[in-house]
Amino acid sequence: MPRWYPSRPSQGAALVAGFRSRSPNAVAAMVSFAMLTSPAAVDAHALRMTVADDQGTVRGQLFYSDETVAVKDRVDLLDAAGAELQHTFTDARGGFVFARVPTGQYRIVAEGEEGHRIEATLGVLAPQSAAGAAASVPGSDVAALRGEILALRQDLQRYEQRVRMGDVLGGVGLIFGVTGFVAWWRGRRVNDETVR
Amino acid sequence: MHISEGVLSLPVLVGGGGLATAAVAVGLRRTPDSRIALAGVLCAMFFVASLIHIPVGVTSVHLVLNGLCGILLGWTAVPVIVVALLLQALLFGFGGLTVLGVNTVVMALPALLCCAIYRAGGGPVTSRAALWRGGIAGAGGIAVGIALMVSALWLTGGRSFLPLIGTVMLVHLPVMAIEAVITAMIAAALLRAQPAWLNRGGLA
Numbered sequence: 001m002p003r004w005y006p007s008r009p010s011q012g013a014a015l016v017a018g019f020r021s022r023s024p025n026a027v028a029a030m031v032s033f034a035m036l037t038s039p040a041a042v043d044a045h046a047l048r049m050t051v052a053d054d055q056g057t058v059r060g061q062l063f064y065s066d067e068t069v070a071v072k073d074r075v076d077l078l079d080a081a082g083a084e085l086q087h088t089f090t091d092a093r094g095g096f097v098f099a100r101v102p103t104g105q106y107r108i109v110a111e112g113e114e115g116h117r118i119e120a121t122l123g124v125l126a127p128q129s130a131a132g133a134a135a136s137v138p139g140s141d142v143a144a145l146r147g148e149i150l151a152l153r154q155d156l157q158r159y160e161q162r163v164r165m166g167d168v169l170g171g172v173g174l175i176f177g178v179t180g181f182v183a184w185w186r187g188r189r190v191n192d193e194t195v196r
Numbered sequence: 197m198h199i200s201e202g203v204l205s206l207p208v209l210v211g212g213g214g215l216a217t218a219a220v221a222v223g224l225r226r227t228p229d230s231r232i233a234l235a236g237v238l239c240a241m242f243f244v245a246s247l248i249h250i251p252v253g254v255t256s257v258h259l260v261l262n263g264l265c266g267i268l269l270g271w272t273a274v275p276v277i278v279v280a281l282l283l284q285a286l287l288f289g290f291g292g293l294t295v296l297g298v299n300t301v302v303m304a305l306p307a308l309l310c311c312a313i314y315r316a317g318g319g320p321v322t323s324r325a326a327l328w329r330g331g332i333a334g335a336g337g338i339a340v341g342i343a344l345m346v347s348a349l350w351l352t353g354g355r356s357f358l359p360l361i362g363t364v365m366l367v368h369l370p371v372m373a374i375e376a377v378i379t380a381m382i383a384a385a386l387l388r389a390q391p392a393w394l395n396r397g398g399l400a
Contacts (some may be wrong), residue, residue, distance in 0.1 A: 045249065046290045065289075114199075114345065114349075115200060115348070116203075119202065161289070163287075167288060168244060171243050175283070182236075183229075183236075
């Protein structure tokens with residue numbers, strides 16, 4: 001994944017050019033432009049979680065919005081009423097597992113450092129019969145397929161939680177639009193007074 | 197640096213919300229028309245800065261740029277930061293609506309402090325002084341912000357937050373360094389090109 005470094009020469013050059021032109025507007029424009037166009041300016045810090053039920057085993061992963069994994073953070077499994085049933089800590093890859101969870105609705109709450117927190121709800125369907133249990137035997141085709149679907153579901157969840165370029169541009173556009181409106185509104189009043 | 201929903205206790209949320217509302221009101225009153233365009237540009241910058249992350253060991257931290265907002269905008273930095281944080285919460289899921297007040301205090305209060313430090317005694321006169329004061333403002337904005345964030349967590353009485361401050365400060369050292377450099381460079385450049393920007397409508 002490409003990352004943005006402030007020492008990247010092209011952006012440094014743009015900044016220097018901005019300073020040399022001695023125009024503060026150019027400086028501000030260059031800084032915001034360099035930030036907007038920097039290749040990886042689409043991810044950052046909020047805690048994210050993927051979680052899925054694998055026949056009564058709840059598997060998930062905890063990571064930050066820039067997709068660095070959250071290691072050794074506490075994850076709680078709560079029932080629908082909010083009582084804690086189990087807790088665990090994420091491993092080196094941010095993964096966590098709750099085993100032998102009975103059928104029902106659950107809340108999964110994870111807390112990272114620095115006041116990060118994420119919560120998700122999950123319906124668990126534990127195998128009822130011996131046949132269902134047999135399907136989860138490792139090595140069987142069904143188990144393999146189930147594993148792949150589980151991974152796919154987690155990929156989808158991760159993708160859904162990504163910061164999208166459209167959101168970034170939308171936010172910046174909104175800020176500039178509102179600023180322009182306020183400036184026009186204030187300017188309009190001044191002009192009216194001048195006319196009078 | 198964004199505290200998430202559901203972490204803080206109600207009194208801390210209400211306190212932060214009240215403090216932020218008052219500061220935004222003061223900020224709006226002290227915003228001259230001439231500063232609206234600059235406020236918009238810096239708001240967009242602040243909004244995007246949190247997406248720029250710097251890898252630190254196994255984790256990574258992101259830019260905040262509240263010190264820069266402070267020295268350029270003075271009190272106007274407060275409404276600017278609240279708007280940027282609102283959009284970050286709505287569009288990116290950083291922080292949240294109920295914690296908007298606390299997060300605003302955590303980032304805007306250091307901005308005001310940086311402005312006061314930068315403009316103390318009528319502001320710097322030489323480029324070298326501007327570099328130094330800008331650097332202090334850039335790094336200080338982050339350091340004070342972290343202290344406020346950890347205090348908010350500590351006031352809530354969560355799982356031993358206070359011992360965290362050391363580690364949190366440590367991983368933010370690169371951010372402090374980068375923001376110090378950015379803020380110092382911009383402050384020095386503006387002192388030469390457009391000194392009025394750095395002195396007009398300060399905290400006074």
